[in-house]
Amino acid sequence: MATGEFELIRHYFCRGPGAFGAPLGIGDDCALVAPPTSKHLAMSMDTLVADVHFPQHADPELIGERALRVNLSDLAAMGASPLWFTLGLTIPKAESRWLEGFSKGLFNVAHEYDCALIGGDTTRGPLNICIQVHGVVSGSNALLRGNAAVGDIVFVTGTLGDGAAAVAIIKQEFEVGKSAFDYFMSRFYRPEPKVREGKLLCGIARAAIDVSDGLLADLGHICEVSGVGAVVNVEQLPISEPLQKLAEPAQSRNWALSGGDDYQLCFTVPRAKLDRLELLLHQGKLQATAIGEIVRGKGVTCLRDGEAFPVVRPGYQHFGNDRA
Ligand SMILES: [Mg+2]
Known part of the structure; x- marks a missing residue:
């Protein structure tokens, strides 16, 4: 994507300092995290493809909500507590109205479940949202x-x-x-x-x-x-x-x-x-x-x-x- 588009994306997705245990989130080559040593890290990834998992022209705020919610459901099914997520976003074009709605929906859920965005990637292509969620659970309790x-x-x-x-x-x-x-x-x-x-x-x-x-x-x-x-x-x-x-x-x-x-x-x-x-x-x-x-x-x-x-x-x- 062009530099201006990257700036636009940064504007919508870079929010605040790193979360608990994540001293370094978005903006470097990698996110650095320090999961609690007594727990197991639970990780899960779900991809949502436009017109397969949701209608392409749905309200972007709702697409953002659904994308993170369905991923968090897999952590729930393990008994894990959410901590962080990464986002692979493929969009046909960087459109500020769409990005604003999508990021609003996404961060609404992130705040509700105390799960911080710590990194990701953006590409141009057919609309596709890939999220990996990370959580923690006591191994014997999972x-x-x-x-x-x-x-x-x-x-x-x-x-x-x-x-x-x-x-x-x-x-x-x-x-x-x-x-x-x-x-x-x-x-x-x-x-x-x-x-x-x-x-x-x-x-x-x-x-x-x-x-x-x-x-x-x-x-x-x-x-x-x-x-x-x-x-x-x-x-x-x-x-x-x-x-x-x-x-x-x-x-x-x-x-x-x-x-x-x-x-x-x-x-x-x-x-x-x-x-x-x-x-x-x-x-x-x-x-x-x-x-x-x-x-x-x-x-x-x-x-x-x-x-x-x-x-x-x-x-x-x-x-x-x-x-x-
Ligand atoms: Mg599942």
């Missing part, structure tokens, strides 16, 4: 995918299906009134990474994952890595009120099972620790619903009133006309 055991109860935080409904609304497959539109757009662009919940679940949950690709797919990952199966009772799936109003029960159940973009935590708890979880639920520190159980075998089976429940698995939904 929530892994591979620890689920037969007899564990499967839980999910919050509600499921809103993300998939939002995608359908963005693609104009559903018409909704303003308040429903605002609700679902907020669910899509401003998902809440369950960082606080992930930390609370350390020492209680045996396995955890964030629901980014859909409950069946993500719980399936836990089962595969743990060498177990799972049964999900579909009538126990938590569905938000706006989604119950928007769609038929069969549709909302399918979105809850197979739609992505919810960023809730799916976790398994051994029976011996259920009382500790129930205390957190009772105290209102955590919102979660029991949806099934870990069993012997392979894969995830869905039941409704004890009978097999057929699931319609939608293909991955893209936004653009050009299916990538």
Whole structure:
């Protein structure tokens, strides 16, 4: 990019001194960080491609929010506390209005979760946002995918299906009134990474994952890595009120099972620790619903009133006309 463009980018992304443990952030060849020696560093990277993961012409502030939120969700799923992130930003042109909105959304989330931007790179090309988040967790406490055991109860935080409904609304497959539109757009662009919940679940949950690709797919990952199966009772799936109003029960159940973009935590708890979880639920520190159980075998089976429940698995939904 031309020098003027670099200046513009510096203007929007260089903010203040280094964060805790990061004596040197943006502006040198590398960021220098000093993670706490007693913890493990948790790192995760997600790339968001325009018209695949979000509509190209969406409000840049919302794109900035979503980009960091979905990355923080992976730290949440490990029980890690966010510290820093780096940003690889590819933009068609350095446009101040877009950069202003994008950086505003990005830093809103960075402040909310106390996660500092410490470096990155900018290039010209088709809009693409790549973020790597860094956090810390006690190694022995980290929530892994591979620890689920037969007899564990499967839980999910919050509600499921809103993300998939939002995608359908963005693609104009559903018409909704303003308040429903605002609700679902907020669910899509401003998902809440369950960082606080992930930390609370350390020492209680045996396995955890964030629901980014859909409950069946993500719980399936836990089962595969743990060498177990799972049964999900579909009538126990938590569905938000706006989604119950928007769609038929069969549709909302399918979105809850197979739609992505919810960023809730799916976790398994051994029976011996259920009382500790129930205390957190009772105290209102955590919102979660029991949806099934870990069993012997392979894969995830869905039941409704004890009978097999057929699931319609939608293909991955893209936004653009050009299916990538
Ligand atoms: Mg994940």
